[in-house]
Amino acid sequence: MRYGVLGPLAVWDAEGRPVKVPEVKVRALLANLLIHEGGPVPADRLIDDLWAGNPPDGSVNTLQTKVSQLRRVLGREQVVREPAGYRLLLAGSTRGADGTDGSGGPSGVVDAVRFQELAERARAHEEPAVKGNLFADALALWRGPAYADVAESLFARSEIARLEELRLTVVEDQAEVRLTLGDHTALAAELGDLVARHPLRERLRMAHMRALYRSGRQSDALQSFQELRRHLVEELGASPGPAVAALHEAILRQEPHLASPSVESSSCRTNLPTTLTSLIGRREAVGQVRARLGADAHTRLVTLTGLGGVGKTRLAIAAARGMTERFTDGVWLVELAGLGGTSAPDDIAERVITTLGLCDTAATEPNLDDLVGWLCQAVAGKRLLILLDNCEHLVEPVAVFAGAVLSTVPGGHLLVTSQEALDIPGEVVHPVPPLALPETGDPAAVARSSAVELFLERAAAAAPGFALDTDNAPAVATICRRLDGIPLALELVASRLRTLSPQELAACLDARFARPEVRARGLPARQQTLRGMLDWSWQLLTPDEQTVLRRLSVHADGCTLRSAEAVCAGPDLPAERVPDLLSRLVDRSLVVRESDRFRLLESVAAYSAERLAEAGEAGAVRARFLRCYAELAEREAELLRGPEQRHCLERLDAETVNLRRALDLAAAENATGYALRLVNALTWYWFLRGRLTEARRSLQSALAAPGDVAPLARLTARSWLAGIELRTSSAGTAPVQPGADPTAGLGDPVLRARLQWFVGTGLTGLGRTREGRVLVEASLAGARAADDRWGEAAALVELAGHVRDRAESHAELGAALFHEVGDRWGQLRATRSLALAAERDGDHARTERLHREGLLVAEELGLWTEVVEALSWLGETALAAGHAERATELYERALAVSAERAYSRGEIRAETGLGLAARLRGDREAAKRHLNRALAKGCSSGHAAGAAAALAELRLVPRA
Template sequence: MRYGVLGPLAVWDAGERPVKVPEAKVRALLANLLAHGGGPVPADRLIEDLWAGNPPGGSANTLQTKVSQLRRVLGRDQVVREPAGYRLLLTGHEVDAARFQELAERARSHREPAVRRRLFADALALWRGPAYADVAEFLFARGEIARLEELRLTVVEEQAEVRLTLGEHTSLAAELGELVARHPLRERLRMAHMRALYRAGRQGDALQSFQELRSQLSEELGASPGPAISALHEAILRQEPQLAAPAVTSLSCRTNLPAPLTPLVGRREAVGEVRALLSPGAHTRLVTLTGLGGVGKTRLAIAAARDMAERFADGVWLVELAGLGAASTPDDIAERVITTLGLCDTAATEPDLDDLVGWLCQAVADKHLLILLDNCEHLVEPVAVLAGAVLSAVPAGHLLVTSQEALGIPGEVVRPVPPLALPERTDPEAVARSSAVELFVARAAAAAPGFVLDADNAASVSAICRRLDGIPLALELVASRLRTLSPAELAASLDDRFAPPEVQVRGLPARQRTLRAMLDWSWQLLAVDERTVLRRLAVHADGCTLPSAEAVCSGPDLAAERVPDLLSRLVDRSLVVREADRFRLLESVAAYCAERLAEAGEEAIVRARFVRCHTELAERESERLRGPDQRRCLERLDAETVNLRRALDLAVSGHGAGYAVRLVNALTWYWFLRGRLTEARRSLQTALAADGEAPPAALVTARAWLTGIELRTSSAAAASVPAGGDPTAGIDDPVLRARLQWFVGTGLTGHGRRRDGVRLVEASLAGARAAGDRWGEAAALVELAGQAPERGECHAELGAALFQEVGDRWGQLRATRSLALTAEHDGDHARTERLHREGLVVAEELGLWTEVVEALTWLGRTALAGGHAGRAAELYERALSVSAERAYSRGEVRAEIGLGLAARLRGDRNAARRHLNRALAKSRSSGHAPDADAEVALAELDLVART
């Protein structure tokens, strides 16, 4: 059961059908139990509340009669009798008031204003009228009514304040007037209204509002306005600058640049130069920062890009390429960019999936963004191809590249990154002005607290920085040695160490020899076990967690329980960087350690451990993707994406077909949820073509997954499944076979082969039930709900209950969508809207952006059906914004059509034509064949022309 108290008392059953509670006293009894939140209410208290001090004769029996009537409606087990009294059985958020408070708390805890605004709006949308409206005359209800009304008004005030930060002052100035009139003494509400009025250019109205408050407080309470609103009044009188509408930015959503762990030293001029090159008036769209490893190219690029974030409306994005193999293609790089920009979950809906470079260029063609391609020296040729395509197709696209070698394409501006400035003289003042010394002193003070530059050590510090050529990485590595050596001893040891260059560093450029010698020296100062862990860490392409480090670095010669302590020592020596729960090697250190790994003859065995570790990780997470840990599991696999790709590459190149097939079988559901269907298809094909032995059942499983993926990405794929065929034949695991039958069957129905698709889904349902797989049963039921209208609601309700039982949020989203469509078919607009809002919350939580757009457009349709054109326009605007941000062209088309419909209902024919023509233009430019959306747009244009 679900209960509504935010309005007239309402009850809905498990199928969301209204349940009628007859007789006023029975309704009052239910309301009383609800007001106590599932806690026990003594019988004497209930009698007093229901009959207001005038109970009938035999009041205990009369109360029992009312309880029996309520049980007949709700179910006998829903109203429980305990020694402390009667209580209503509530296990979660069955009451809309509890849901309202949960949404409000979630809004308060979120940092992003746009999300807070949406959550507050979702909370307020639960209200259908005054709380407990039909039992308000009962004394017991008045306290709860007052409490809920206060909570509602507080949320209204909080939402208004958030909307002010988002620049919505014009609409707020109009909306809050009536509410302020009903609650004239609420100062927080009036302050929001005054700010909105002022920002909307209505300073006189804002001042008049304050005078009205002052007058009413004096007359009714003999009081004066509080200090906060009085200060606002004074600020409005003075027209203080801070009252102006803020510049609305959403930097936190439009960049993935990491926060710097330490300040950037000695690069102020270089940062300014990069910014100037990429400024709007410079007409430079590709800047490449070159320099030797360890010189600080990445730090400089990130600092410059962060300073420019406000210039690029569609964001500034860091794409790390160090983890890609040297044989990577331009499409591999494009796939990494697509994933980073968050476009990956829409790729399945677009054409030309075999040309990812072209798809990327089309997706961002009208965007104003900066992409930072980091560590490109091993990928110069494919990066050059991608960069050339982006620069040609994206007029407002800018690229910032870091590499030891320039790309060498037209339009590229190359800026070498030199080492830090060295001291010109040895006196302390001159030494202190050197940026190399500044960095060394900062790192030394962090490693050896209390260290300062003074007259006694200035000459030694200068010598250290000169010996290390001002290379930032070398300076950071050596600074930690001051824990055990004085500056003079450290300088002497460097002179002894580097005086005659060793054989292994000859032939390198001078500064590269310095860095190599520094790494050699750091290496030789390590204990044997520290070296073992450090070189084995190099197999990771994108850092690692502690469990992964233990699995990969341990062996017969090193116990896993010793790895954490050894890692800690390497962090102290600045050879390993710890970021949250991940451990990373800096680029130059990783390259050096990879050489040491090969020298030790451990490359093959450590790579094998790495592949095994990540295959087992993927298999562990695979099943969790279908349960209550789904969101955290998605985030964990997101974090390991680069390492998982590396594991597949190593398995394939190492003739490990068995591990390759196991890995892709474990990851395909993750790729599906994230919308990375292109990656899934290519990875499955690669694994199936790998050399080596793989279990026959695993190969059949991979082929079945590939069939389901190809049905979703290729118009010709349906021909690969013969009529009556079952690609899952040969899979012995009944649970896995049933799930794959569902996956292939749903792909076939999407291709118009409804009969074959339904046959496989029905087989999946039978198999899941026989195997006791609740998830598989739920998935099949929800799919059949859309294919069998006569039993659709029944299937969807059972599927929703099963998905809720196993805790799969994605499944609940799909089930909710089916139930919403049924409610819409039945004309139940209130239930339709509520279900779509629930689906929207889940889609946003999981980061499934196409589902977010679908939920918003359905909500827009529901609002239009209810005659609420303004609300519909707001929803379609949100859908359009998300679609444009994620390059979801079909979503853009549908949002524009919705905006056209809303404009026509408002009587704005010009706006309607504008939106509908945009929808047609976007539909044609997207490469899709003419479809139902285009037909709707044309029909609406014709209707607008005739009205």
Template sequence: MRFGVLGSLAVWTADGEPVRIPELKVRALLADLLVHAGRPVGVDRLIDDLWAERMPRDPHGALQTRVSQLRRALAAGGGRDLVVFQPPGYVLQVRDEALDVTRFRRLTAQAAAAAGPRERAGLLADALALWRGPALADFADEEFARSAAARWEEERLEALESRAEARLALGEHGALAAELGELVARHPLRERLRAAHLRALHRSGRQTEALAGFHDFRRLLADELGLAPGRELVALHEAILRHDPAEEPAPEVDALPRSNLPEPLTAVVGREDAVTAVRARVAGARLVTLTGPGGVGKTRLALEVAAGLREPDGDGPWLVELAALDARVDGFASSVAVATTVATALGLRDDPRSAVDPAERVADALRTRRTLLVLDNCEHLAGAVADLVEALLAAAPGLRVLATSREPLRVAGEALWPVPPLALPAPDASPALQRAAGAVQLFAARAAAATPDFVLDDATAAAVARICRRLDGLPLALELAAPRVRVFGVHELADRLDAVGPLAHTDRFGLLGTGPRSAPARQRTLRATIDWSWGLLDEPDAACCAGSRYRPAPRAWRRSSRSQAPTSAGTRWTSSQAWSTGPWSRRSPAARESRRATGCWSPCGTTGSTGWRRRARWRPPGNATWSTTSHWRRRRPPGSAAPSRGVGCAAWRAHRRTCAPPWTRP
């Protein structure tokens, strides 16, 4: 159990649930025992503390009754045996970490031994966060609590003064000046607190107020105590008067919280090896970019990696989400938008003495810090993000960046880590191997969350493995499909996905459910994710994507000089140019990998099939022509010949008239 005396008396279970202590005398008994935590309190002393001059008829019997009531109340949290009779009275056997004042003292001791002001300020902030109000507020007037409460309050004020000095060393004088003003008003005779307030005022450019504050304090000491200010405060006053450079105002460095990384709502499944590999990659490179198609799990992997890279004496990690920025903004406006978003994520405030350029403000704030920035969804503003990252890495030697993007940022020193789909079981794998595959584990975990009676066993493993293979191991597709088990059951869902044919891929999207309401709109359905990817493609890339499809033969996409990608008027790209040199090969929603041994590009089945749907609505601009190995139009460039060789050509010719969209048929 845990006990709280830094505020009103409180008791919690080990799980954090509050425990109700009934009746005022029982609560007073517990407070008295906590004031002497670990030490026995005599029976006569307890009787005097509880009843004072209003003694009951049988004081010892009344005390035993209250002890029994306290034990029953603590039993609700498993602490019945904590109250023990030990001559000459009773003792509350409580562990050090179970009492908030003990934790407070441990944190302040660690802060005193800290090496730097940032670590010291953080530890003191954690210590002060344990306070919920005045110590033992509901027994502040009782004799047994008065001296302990005064002692703890003094320790709190010393921690506040130490934290103020640490924050001054960090350059947080602007915010500190306002915060300390209220404290000084409540404790006007504390000289150390007054010195911190005067220093914060002066460094914030409020020299007149600082000098007036010194004169007010000197007058107060003379009137109240007949004393003069101490040596330290007098030296500070003289330094302000002679404009000592050490005390001169300086542009404020924004106070950053420790991190803005969200706590995950679900566990990462099937990515243990990837998390370890990416953390090693981040340790060896200052810029690491996770690349891959939409829905492959780049963001979730980045957050899991960042969560394990928290440093006790460092900042962050910091998550900067860029998906909401408009991709249509170009040039200087996009650079400003990206830098402003980063500054907002870091909690930087506008300061008239700070740099006007948001990129410079971010660089100034990070210059002396050791931290990790997680830049999520950079693909639609890759140029602006690359410029900012390059500038920040040059200005802040302690900075590391972990980016997620569907194409590389192409910054010097960038280390790429392509995020693969989750591991899939082989078609002939045993049930045990099927259950061990990462994709199967993720689907089973999400299905069990949505359908409590779902169990992954030998009877369901094969069906789940079929579902995972049909969805190519894409985490987003698996998480959207798992709740559908509640409607169809796992076997029927697998059968429906297996029934999808070359033209029935739209049923695949229809079978999948929708994501959480809190998820971004582009991640609520697989179709929205693919449409987001499509929107990132320019005209030649979109033309090449419209020519892609899910095909039955492994060599349907041939990198041949004869095969042509759809082109605009006056422009002709061969497929090898489109795939190997164009942006399509880096950010396609369909591309999965290059099979160098066969000279073949393999579109991912789930996302690659989007070419069918897009082709039905898309027209090549101007007098562009289609001429691909996998789909050849009669209206082709002069002098070109229809392909007659290559694995897959015959298959496509056999069903071209039935499978091709109407506008492309001969």
């Protein structure tokens, strides 16, 4: 069991499903036991706490009844009775009377403990970006006021106060980190409400003042200080402390140290991985590649060519890493090894869209079926570098894609790695040779060779203390020459120094490569060397190690340990042996471990795939791979609507390439059942991430596949597809016929109600409001009948926009239910509905506060279209209150995020808002400029409503 106390009391089982704890006193009992962190609580203390000093007759028996009710919910073993009292068993611990817990206590079991641990980890870390992320993770655990169910109970007040103080301290910690990262504009907007609620917290006030000052709002920063002074005098009869007073003086004098810090280039937009080892022997090549893509060069496509294992990817990443300052819209690594050989240019474009985080179909787009064209249009005005890695099996489609980018995106540059060139106009080919070999056996001369330098570094890592000397220099030179200076071959053989001396290793290589059977016909000499090295490494493995290595090759983008166990284990290999075998393969440099993932290098993966086919088990392993990722998708789908939502999104992001490989395999092998399982599980994830094109293409492909599968699986997929098509179609099309219910026939009442909501909201968004409302009302009835809290919440929040007389009550109940199940996305939607209701009531302060809460959730989940919407709503609220400057700041942020994510509807709305703000300030020229941009963007992107709104506002701009 896991427990949530940072908000309404919540319980989840081991699979993350909510567990209902009925009856107020039973919930109070659980809260009391949680406050004592698994320590014993005497029965008389519980009675006094639960009945506030006024116990009922037979209170001991009554307490035992409540304990029995709690045990029925949690499991009898979870609530134990000891001589010292009752206690709640946390994480299977054996907690004694002193409260100690040898198993590590309730860490990860109680969200409050997890919150404190994350905060401590953040404070101990030196890297500001990491500190900020850890603080954000900690604050994301809060779902509302701590112990909200028992907030009025005397026994909870001190713990609530303690947790609230910890939360505010973490908010202050995070604010100071964000200031060092240059995030002052967003911070200035976000801290306003918090400062108003806690006007005497000087540290919080100081962070807000700094943020305001750095955002160009010096007068607001000074006004904030005056508000603090007034509150202190009125409430405490005191004056501001020396630190905040000094800050006030510094702002008055505009001292230089208050200026925004320069943000390091490492914070530029990029997904380039952190290199685990140094790049050796490529300094000149790195400079050459950068020069060819430099600001003064006309080259926009450089292709690094060379044999497998020569280090093309490492060279490309090193060259790209030094160019983040030049490419203001990002430097992006797009891995193509996971795409099948039959992939089309649109498949490459889809991978790029996903990597760049573009909102490909957040609104209706005119060229939805031409992803290459859509992508080129979306990034037409950007300066970015895209690194397309491992393209040798996709030369033709990559060439088409690259040609489109070069011809339509003036600021778009491409860096490609491939064993052969694309051979298109504008391409500059940069061959990547092996490392330089030693010329003599003299130690000084040998040490100058880059091949030797790499070998020595890897050898020292494998055998600590190893160094080049007079005795081993000839042998080391021989090893490097035998392996032709190929980096991968050198790394593979270096690990052998754990058991062999350099001389013995050189002799082994001499004997091995002298045999004619090592040479593979038709391969270039150096490729034969690498092949021979892989053959030798393979033969030195035990049969079980060989089994794991060849089966790992089915993964397209590495895997977690859990997936490795699922795919590699079989009748001949128990799953519990896989971790140890993986560890041995890592030691032999055949598998690379990166955080919690295990990867094969390109050449090792290709070699292992050959061995998998030779073993005759490719079909069986692919079947296990399909089953593993179908189960993974279904498992995560269950968690996507609960407290694990953020981490679930991150896990699915990490598995995107493998999930796409599973879908491609299912299509290629006519495994229609698996294809339908995958798309039905993944559509909600695609929806949350705004990847509607991928959802539509995948659903259509799965439904088109032949095979006699469960009709309900097809019906489910058709219902999902109907909802997706409604969101990616223009008003003139009719993916759902009038009066039709695509979900009719679904037997699962929970699933049907949720899909009715999904289709109904799609109809509403397309302007078919009456039909949509009918389906959503049916969804509400179905969810309530099935006791589906999530479905009920979703329907209520949607209906809040249709029933003005009950809008606020619907939204409040929906928000409460979303809080109960822990769905942050749902809380965001409910918050927005409440904000709109507050706006209709004229409550501008509450409207702004609710929109700001929604903004924080959207940023936390990385839902960028929702971020834009929240910023735009805040802009409208500021305009309604006559605050043109604040509205301008908010709309500028919305415009920046929209442009970054290619969210055209957001750009139109932001430009329109900027035009309104300029008109309110009396800046006629700025108003015309912004509104004309909105009009042009609306016309070019097919957003007729946005264009019409911009045109209407343009006509209201006064003439000169």
